[in-house]
Amino acid sequence: MSSPTTPGTTRSVPDPGTAAGTSAAPAARSGRTVVTGIGVVAPCGLGAEAYWKALLAGESGITGLSRFDTSGYPATLAGEIRDFDAREHLPSRLLPQTDVSTRYAVVAADWALADAGVAQEAGETGEAGLADYDMGVVTSTAQGGFDFTHREFRKLWDEGPEYVSVYESFAWFYAVNTGQISIRNKMRGPSAALVGEQAGGLDAVGHARRTVRRGTPLVVSGGVDSAFDPWGYSAQLAGGRVTTATDPARAYLPFDRAASGHVPGEGGAILVVEDADSARERGAGTVYGEIAGYAATFDPPPGSERPPGLRRAAELALADAGLEPADIGIVYADAAAVPELDRAEAEALRGLFGAYGVPVTAPKTLTGRMYAGGGPADLAAALFTLRDGVAPATAHTTDVPDDYGLDLVLGEPRAVRGRAALVLARGRHGFNSAIVVTAP
């Protein structure tokens, strides 16, 4: 497991000398890292374009949780994916050994690679023209394989240890999504799994960029989460930040006076992150944008007089991108929907951009918080915002305190100018991460 890096180490310089790749690996030259493929698995849409259309249309994936009987539970809502049949997307060989979260990750990676024009099982003769050691995988999950593990624990207690699946040995594991994507697509380049609670998905993409700059031409990166079995859902409720509201349209209300916590979601996004020159050389069809800046910070300990680290993460990501606040056309907020956290985020944004200084949105109100999947899904939406010049609204929120000084996109999508977007994510116990993406 890896903690977010200190600011001093986030600005990795291009360092082709450390490339462990093969002679076929072109060394990073411009140091620019671009996104060439996007796969999204989300409660409001399967596939990147379906997800984006749903965000713009304000179609919500938040409903009563259907995976088990929630009567007697203090909360009952979830951003649940209901139309995903793993058998349609994956070989039967993978089903006995994968948690639902891993199925989402592997399928989102398939979609992202198809979008990027990289053949599955590309290998040395693949369409990408990249050797197996030229491609790495860096993913994040905050929760691991809860559903799978719950089933195996039930067998352990009810039937005995000899009934527990041998696949439990890795199906629960934080690194399993990286491993399965790597195996399925024969990607043997530098790979990693990062855990940073709900900020981890952005950290994974930040580390993917670092990996590209060190000489690996292509890295599959992002995050997913899912924990909607009774144990996983209970664990989320125990965290104390899940709303007990029962009306799906009045439950997850970030920045609203009525904010009462979030609705948990499942899913996330996987991106294909590439060296810009290598992508051009292999003839990548679409360049969605550049991962122009990344930074991660950690909050001071409770009781400290120092401020939370979110603003510093945003400032460092901007500096890393070589941009000023005025260059940012839209901010995708973390949007905790816990009043003191909303206030802290509003204060960070006000401090950096000035009161009402930049449009801010949180379309994760349509999916629930997808934990490590939330940041990468927001990144996907931010890239689409730069492409289409429009930002989806923050659904359901209506009544934002004036002293937040937030120009929150409410009600309807808004036309957005600017060639750069800032995406923020916070994780419990102090994680802050920020990524700046720019239009190609």
Added chain:
Amino acid sequence: MAQMTLEELRDTLVACAGEGDAVDLSGDILDVPFEELGYDSLALMESAARIERAYGISLPEEATSEADTPRALLDLVNGITASAV
């Protein structure tokens, strides 16, 4: 005690570890190495545990991991079930 058939072994493998798209398990696979059938050591551990429960036997770890074809595994299983009568 009942002898395990190739059909039963096939069903056990599929239930425990699925089947590959490129492999025809319905053919004559008795002497095809598990590796070629797409079953790795974990798939075989999972299947062995299922066989142990179904037949009420204990499969020695080393001999099981050395059984690299369906015929070898069936001989091992059926040798144990026969001697357990």
